[in-house]
Every structure is written in C-alpha cells, then in structure tokens.
Amino acid sequence: MLKKVFKSAVLLLMIVGIILGISITFKKAIPEKKQKEAESNVLNMIQTKTAEATSFYTYGRAFNISGKFSNVSKDNFESAKLFITDGIDYEETYALNYKFEEGNLVFFAEEAMNIGITIDKLKSNSEYYVLLRLKLNNSVNPKYYSFSNASDNTESIDYYTVTSDGTNKKVNIGFNKIDYNNKQYNLLTLKLEDTSLPEDVYDIVIDAGHGGKDVGEKQGAVTEADITLEYAKLLKQRLEEDGYKVKLTRDDDNTKSYTYTNMYDEDGRIGIACSSKAKLMISFHVNNGVKNLNGFEIYAPSKSDLKFAEEMANKINEYSSISFSNNTSFKKLEGVYVKNFTPNVIKEYTATANKKGYEPYNITTNTPYLYTIREVGGIATEAYVDGRNTAYSANKYYNSNQGIECYQIELGYIKNDLEIMQNEKENYIRAIEEAIKNNF
Numbered sequence: 338m339l340k341k342v343f344k345s346a347v348l349l350l351m352i353v354g355i356i357l358g359i360s361i362t363f364k365k366a367i368p369e370k371k372q373k374e375a376e377s378n379v380l381n382m383i384q385t386k387t388a389e390a391t392s393f394y395t396y397g398r399a400f401n402i403s404g405k406f407s408n409v410s411k412d413n414f415e416s417a418k419l420f421i422t423d424g425i426d427y428e429e430t431y432a433l434n435y436k437f438e439e440g441n442l443v444f445f446a447e448e449a450m451n452i453g454i455t456i457d458k459l460k461s462n463s464e465y466y467v468l469l470r471l472k473l474n475n476s477v478n479p480k481y482y483s484f485s486n487a488s489d490n491t492e493s494i495d496y497y498t499v500t501s502d503g504t505n506k507k508v509n510i511g512f513n514k515i516d517y518n519n520k521q522y523n524l525l526t527l528k529l530e531d532t533s534l535p536e537d538v539y540d541i542v543i544d545a546g547h548g549g550k551d552v553g554e555k556q557g558a559v560t561e562a563d564i565t566l567e568y569a570k571l572l573k574q575r576l577e578e579d580g581y582k583v584k585l586t587r588d589d590d591n592t593k594s595y596t597y598t599n600m601y602d603e604d605g606r607i608g609i610a611c612s613s614k615a616k617l618m619i620s621f622h623v624n625n626g627v628k629n630l631n632g633f634e635i636y637a638p639s640k641s642d643l644k645f646a647e648e649m650a651n652k653i654n655e656y657s658s659i660s661f662s663n664n665t666s667f668k669k670l671e672g673v674y675v676k677n678f679t680p681n682v683i684k685e686y687t688a689t690a691n692k693k694g695y696e697p698y699n700i701t702t703n704t705p706y707l708y709t710i711r712e713v714g715g716i717a718t719e720a721y722v723d724g725r726n727t728a729y730s731a732n733k734y735y736n737s738n739q740g741i742e743c744y745q746i747e748l749g750y751i752k753n754d755l756e757i758m759q760n761e762k763e764n765y766i767r768a769i770e771e772a773i774k775n776n777f
Contacts, residue, residue, distance in 0.1 A: 340504070341564065341676075348620070351384070361625070366467040371425065374424070374425070375423055375424025375425050375464065376424060376464075376515070376524075377424075377517075378424040378425070379422065379466045379468075379524070380423045380515070380518075380522055380524075382481050383406055383468060383481045383482060383483050383522065384480055384481065384482050384564045385520055385522070386481070386482060387482055387483050387484060387485040388404050388405070388469040388484050388485070389404045389405050389406070389407075389408045389484070389485055389487035389522050389541070390402050390403070390404045390484040390485065390486055390487055390488055390512075390525065391395060391404045391405060391487050391488055392488050392489075392490075392738070393484075393486075393488060393490070393494075393510070393525070393738060394490075394494075394715065394716055394738035394739065394740060395456070395494060395496050395510070395738070395739050395740065396450045396451055396453075396458050396714060396715075396718075396740040396741075397451045397617060397740070397742030398451075398455055398456060398457075398498075398499065398616050398742075398777070399450070399451050399452055399454065399455060399742070400453050400454040400456050400496075400510065400527070401445075401450060401453035401454070401717075402419065402446070402467065402484070402525075403444065403445040403446065404443075404444060404445075404469075404484065404487070405441045405442060405444070405741065406440075406442040406444070406469065406471065406482065407440065407441050407442075408441075408443065409437070409440070409441065409442040409471075409473075410439055410440075411437045412474075413473050413474050413475055414437075414442065414473060415472040415473055415474050416470075416471075416472045416479075417433050417435050417442060417444050417469065417470070417471055417472075418430045418431060418432060418433055418469075418470040419431040419432075419433055419446075419454070419467065419468075419470070420467070420468045420469070420470040420481060421454055421465050421466065421467050421468075421527075422466055422468070423460075423463050423464065423465050423466070424464075424466060426464075427460070427735040430470060431447075431448075431453065431454065432447040432448070433445065433446065433447050434446065434447045434492050442471075444469075445560050446580050448642065449640055449641045450638070450640050450641055450717050450718075450740075451638070451641045451642055451742050452642050453596065454467070454527075455752045456496055456498060456508050456527065457498040457499055457501075457506075457528065459506075459508070460529065461506050461529050461530065461531045462529060462530055462531060463529050464473030464526055464527070464528045464529070465527040465528075465529075466483075466524055466525070466526055466527075467484065467525040467526070467527065468481045468482060468483055468484070468525075469481070469482040469483075469484065479592060481522050483522060483524050483525065484512065484523060484524075484525040485512065485523040486512040486523075486525075488738075489736065490716075490736075490738045492511075492566040493509055493510055493511025493512070493627070493740060494508075494509070494510040494511070494739055495508070495509055495510075496508040496509075496510060496614075496739065497532070497534055497535075497538050497614060498567065499540045499581070499616055499777055500534065500540050500581055500582055501580075502580070503580060504531065504533075505531075505534050506529050506530065506531060506532065507529070507530050507532040508527055508528065508529050509526075509527070509528045509590055509601060509700060510525075510526070511525075511526065512524070512525055512526075512529050513526055517730035520652055524646055525714060526527075526678040534582055537612065537613070537614075538579045538582075538613065538614045539582045539583060539584040539613040539614065539615045540582045540583065540615060540617070540739075540765075541576060541582075541583050541584070541612045541615050541616070541617045541618070541619070541773070542583070542584045542585075542586060542609075542613045542614060542615040542617070542618045542619075542669045542713075542741065543569045543572055543573055543576075543583060543584070543585055543586070543618070543619050543620075543621070544569065544585075544586040544587075544606055544610060544618060544619065544620035544621065544709060545562070545565040545568070545570075545585065545586065545587050545621055546561060546562070546564045546565045546568040546607070546620060546621055546622040546623070546745075547560075547562040547565065547595070547627065548566070548587045548592045549562075549592055549593050549594055549596060550595065550596045550597065551595060551596060551597045553565070553622070553623065554623050554624070554625050554626065554722075554751045555701055555751070556626065556751045556752060556755050559755065559759075561622065561751065562592070562672035564621075564623055564748065564759075565621035565622060565748075565766050566587065566588070566589075566592065566757055567568050567762060568621045568748065568762060568765065568766065569585055569586075569587075569588075569621055570585070570588070571762055571763075571766050572577055572619065572766050572769060572770065573585055575766055575767075575770045576629065576731070576770060576773065578593045579774060581773075581777075584609070584610075584613045584615065586606040586607075586609045586610050587606060587609075591604070592637070592666050594666040598728060598729055598730075599730070600708070600729075601712070601729055601730045601731060601732040601733075602730050603733075605730075606709075607651055607708070607709070607712050607713060607732055607734075608732070608733070608734075610713050610741060611712075611713055611715075611732070611733075611734035611737065611741065612734075613741075614739060615741050616741065616742065616777065617741065617742050617743075617773065617777055618709075618742070618743040618744070619743075619744055619746060619769065619773075620709040620710075620743060620744070620745040621748060622745055622746065622747050622748055623747065623750075623751050623758065624747045624749065624751065625746050625750070625751065625753030626750060626751050626753070627750065627752075628701040628752075629663075630662065630663060630664050630750050630751040630753070631660065631662070631749065631750050631754050632659060632662030632663055632664070632672075632750070632754065633650075633653055633659050633660075633661070633662055633672060633746065633747060633748055633749050633754075634662045634664060634672065634673075634674050634746075634747040635649055635650050635653075635672055635673050635674065635744055635746050635747075636667075636674050636675065636676055636707055636709050636710060636744065636745040636746075636747070637669075637673060637674070637675055637710075637744055638675070638705055638711075638714060638718055638742070638743065638744075639675050639677050639703050639704075639705055639718075640703060640718075641742070642757075643669060643670060643673055644776075645744070645772065645776045646670075646673045647670050647672075647673055648745055648772045648775065648776065649744070649746070649768065649769055649772040650669075650671060650672030650673050651672070652668070652767075652768035652769070652771055652772050653672070653711035653764075653765055653768040653769070654671070654672060655768070656764045656765075656767055656768040657761045657764035657765055657768065658757055658759065658761065658764075659748075659749055659754060659757045659761065659765075661727075662747075662750075664745055675705075676705070676706045676707060677703060677704055677705055677706055678701070678702060678704050678706050679702065680702065682706070683700050683701075683702070686698065686700060690725075690726070693726070695725040695727075696725060698721045698725075698726075699719075699721065700719075700721065701719065703719065704718075704719040704721070704754045705718050705719070707744050707745050708722070709743060710743045710744070710745055712732050712734075712735065713734075713741040713743050714738065714740035714741060714742075714743060715734060715735065715736065715737035715738060715739060716736055716737065716738055716740070717738075717740040718740060720732060720734070720735040720736070721735055722735055722738075723735050723736075733748055737750065746769070748765065757761070
C-alpha cells in the first residue's frame with residue numbers, strides 16, 4: 338500500500354514538473370516571438386538608406402544623437418524628428434534642430450543636452466529602436482531611416498538607471514547589423530533588462546572641492562576644503578537614506594593625497610567621479626573674499642536646461658538665510674550662472690600652449706570653463722584634458738560618450754557668509770536633497 342502511495346506521489350511530482358517545464362518554456366518563447374515580430378515590424382518600415390550618427394551620448398539621464406543625412410534638397414524638406422519605438426505599441430518623437438551643408442541635412446538635439454530620450458522612463462526587459470523620421474514635401478507620409486555609426490565611439494554604452502524603489506535597469510545602447518530579406522540593415526537599439534547596480538556604479542557622485550595640499554579659500558583657521566567636505570558627507574548621508582547609491586570623490590581617508598594638479602589621476606577627484614558612471618554630480622565650493630560680494634551661486638553646464646539649477650537655487654534661498662549672490666558676471670537667473678570660456682581667455686590658453694610647445698586645445702565659447710563641470714561630461718561638454726599639457730595628467734574619460742550632469746555650488750563668500758555656511762548646513766542640504774529627489 339505504501340509503495341503504491343509513494344509511486345503515485347512520484348508520478349504526480351513528475352507530471353507537475355513537466356507542466357511547469359512546459360509553462361516556463363512557453364513563457365520564455367513568448368517574449369522571443371514578440372521580439373522577432375517587433376524587429377520585423379521595424380525592418381519593414383525603414384528604408385535601406387541610413388542616416389549617419391556622428392555622435393551619440395548619454396548626459397545625465399538623457400540620450401541624444403547628432404548626425405547627417407545625405408542628398409536632401411532644402412526646397413523639398415519639411416521636417417526631421419528623432420523617433421523611438423519598441424516595434425509593437427510604443428512610439429515617441431523628439432524634435433531636432435537642423436541645418437543644410439553641401440546638400441546634406443545636419444541634425445542635432447533641439448532641446449538642451451540634459452533633455453532627450455529619458456532612458457529611465459522606458460519599460461524593463463524590452464528593446465527599443467531609434468530612427469530618423471524624415472518628411473519631404475513630395476511625399477504623403479514620412480519615411481523612416483535607421484542609423485549607422487559614423488562617430489569616433491565604436492563601443493556600445495552600458496547605462497544604468499537611477500535607483501528607484503531599490504531597483505535598476507541596465508540599458509545597452511549600440512549599433513547592430515541585421516540581414517533581412519536578402520538585405521543588410523543597421524539598427525540603433527536600446528536593450529533593457531532588470532538588474533542591480535554593479536559594485537563600482539553609482540547614482541550620484543558628490544565632490545568636495547579642493548583637499549589635501551590644496552585647501553582652497555581660507556578665513557582664519559577655516560578652509561574651503563574642510564567646509565566642502567562637511568557638506569559632501571552630510572548630503573551623502575541624506576541621499577543614502579533616500580535610497581540612492583552615492584559616491585564621494587574624497588573623504589576622510591583619501592583627502593591628504595590630493596594636490597593642486599592630480600585631479601585627473603585614476604584616484605583623483607575627476608577620475609573617481611567619471612569611473613562611477615553616476616548620472617548626477619554635485620561639486621561643493623566656496624567663493625573668495627571679495628569685499629562687496631556675498632551670497633551663493635550655482636554654476637550649470639552650458640547648452641543645458643536650467644530648471645534643476647533654478648529649483649536648487651530657489652530652495653536654498655527659501656530654506657536658509659543665505660541670499661542669492663549679488664555677483665552679476667555670468668548670471669542667467671537668480672542664483673544660477675553659466676560660465677564658459679571667453680574669447681580673451683581662449684587667446685590666453687592658446688598663447689600658453691604655443692609657448693610650452695603643445696597643440697592648443699579646441700576650446701570654444703560654448704565650452705564650460707569650470708573643469709568640474711566640463712571634464713565629467715565627456716563629449717557632451719567638450720571635455721579636452723588629454724595630457725598634452727604635461728602640467729596635468731590626462732583625463733582618460735575626456736572623450737567619453739557617457740557624461741555626468743554636473744552642477745558646481747558655491748556655498749557663499751568666505752569672508753561675508755562664513756557664519757551662515759557653518760551654522761546652516763542642514764538647511765542647505767535639505768534644499769539640495771529635495772531638488773534632487775524631485776528631478777532624479
């Protein structure tokens with residue numbers, strides 16, 4: 338009797354196992370079948386001719402692409418847009434800026450570089466296709482073109498989304514060649530999968546300006562390096578309590594190793610920031626003791642949307658007794674500044690390069706002057722420190738197509754605002770924390 342019961346139980350378990358196996362196999366087959374359908378739908382809608390992607394990059398949480406399309410008549414042209422679809426039921430268009438050069442349509446992101454395809458909003462475990470949507474006057478419907486990679490970056494991008502409710506997505510962004518109906522097609526794809534952040538990848542990086550031999554500004558025994566480190570550690574604590582994964586460029590352990598020129602070393606502040614693959618960087622600084630100036634200043638990247646900087650500035654002003662700075666140079670909004678290279682400074686840099694015998698850097702009036710903003714942004718912010726000026730080591734990430742959206746916060750002027758900076762850290766940090774939570 339017991340043997341019969343045992344045999345029956347074993348048989349039942351085997352049947353259940355077979356059913357589960359079939360079920361799991363079926364569940365795996367459905368996404369694969371759906372993906373093949375999606376790919377076919379996209380391949381059937383695109384032309385064999387491709388647009389050239391001359392650059393593609395992530396900056397902060399946005400993905401953008403620039404490029405050109407050959408043999409387009411300006412008179413016949415109506416519109417060009419960036420188009421993203423999963424090939425089934427999702428599609429979105431993004432406006433593009435454009436110009437015509439020698440019969441070519443040259444296009445680039447219309448919005449600021451930190452605005453574009455927001456990768457974090459895309460669904461997990463899906464694949465998306467990025468196309469050029471072109472409408473000409475002599476055609477009733479728009480036509481769609483895939484992208485071939487004509488940029489200097491041959492590697493795909495592995496992007497990790499900002500931690501939300503303890504979860505993340507890995508997004509592989511790259512170009513693929515596919516044979517279909519005896520023709521070869523190029524496809525720019527974004528492949529998403531659920532994951533957790535690798536040990537060396539972070540959501541946010543916080544930079545405490547100066548450090549070690551470079552103490553920054555001073556007022557008596559108080560130094561800028563000490564003030565910024567206190568702020569960086571407190572903001573890190575608050576953001577980690579909110580669920581973000583946060584990296585400091587310097588802390589109590591490595592501060593002593595810093596000098597005036599080693600920020601681009603592997604273990605320097607810029608090197609540490611770039612290797613973190615963070616989406617956002619906050620860099621704390623303190624202004625010098627100019628007699629008639631006071632208040633805080635937030636420096637934003639050029640070619641960027643200023644809404645996040647404006648929100649931080651307004652909240653700092655609301656939550657603390659520090660005022661908006663009365664400095665008017667490079668001012669864009671109350672408390673918000675954008676400082677680029679000026680023509681005179683570019684001439685000075687060129688003269689220095691010629692004197693020291695190295696090729697001058699390709700600096701323009703759109704290039705951010707502050708290196709903490711410029712050098713962590715890669716190609717998006719025209720980072721350029723490649724080692725030709727031997728006073729500094731090379732920033733190995735200067736030509737990266739994964740840029741960190743960086744803001745430099747000058748907490749105040751050390752002679753006129755020191756007491757506020759020392760006594761109202763909690764108020765500053767609360768304001769910055771809330772702005773980050775609202776935007777990232």
